[in-house]
Amino acid sequence: MATISIGLFSSLIGSMNSDFAVKLAETAVNKGHSVNLWFSGNAVTLARKGQKSFKDYSYLAERLKALQENGVAIVACEACAAARGIHKDDVIEGIAVHSMDWYVARAAKSDRVLHIGGE
Amino acid sequence: MRLGVFVSDCQKNDSMLERLNGEGLGIFFVENGVYHAVIHENGRDSGVLQKKGVNYYALASDIQTRGFTTSEIDSRVNVVTYEDVVDLMMNDYEKLIWL
């Protein structure tokens, strides 16, 4: 089985890119692939704990937790998060925070990289 | 190089798509990109569909999300599921870009 790194740069709300990325990660994991999920730019909002589910907005916190429990490495960009007031204590349990070198290193070693740009 | 291009928008990137070529180019219509496969603006097919030697795919759930049925999809476009997308990414395309 292969390794895929998905880099996501779109925000949780206001774009369906996040929903696409999470669904793709779920599907890849279910097929036995190894997945890395990187949040940078506005995508760091996905990592913030305390999100409330509304029917009009994407809500991915529970699915991210399930992905993490299934072995997906989920990491948010440290600088992008801190710039938005999201610090390590504000992040969903199980999601890590690293600098960008973590992502480019994982991407370099992956079989496939899908880099989903921001707005 | 087998390049897979994800098109998630219906109103931009045509010029960049025109330039990208190569044997076995694949274009994945996802999110609002699926409109390329169903809309006939001013009676014409999307310009994106005019490329030769390209394999086109459109995500079924994104088509249906927007009120279309898969039977309305242009005959050049293969209707795919997320499972198909993962398999295509892993087996048929070495590099992937998201426009």
Added chain:
Amino acid sequence: MAKSILFVISRPPYKSENPKLAITHAMACFVADMHIDEEVEPVVAFVGDGVLNCIKNQRSQEFYGIISTEQHIKNQLASDMRMLVCKEDLYRLDIKPERLINARDMGADIDLNVVGFNEVQKEMERCDQMMWF
């Protein structure tokens, strides 16, 4: 043997965070070997409206208090990072070569490399991974 990642920048600066994130991610490649047993070589290519990032005399620091994309590009040139600029897009947008950023004042040995899109495509084939911003 080093792995290579091509960072393609297709959007203009400032309205979108994407170009700066591309540049900072490219810079992070220089320390990626902290995590893996290989070095990671970054290459940056400006295509489409992304070539607008390469115009010199940017004054974002003065007007908005944020470091300019120009300064990032200069830092990368001074770090010997290969940076390609699409010739056809410069022509399309009527950007003359004398308007392009250089980092000679920082002692850089290399300049932005203006190339045809076919050369960018060759780099897309050569690289191990590609990230399109």
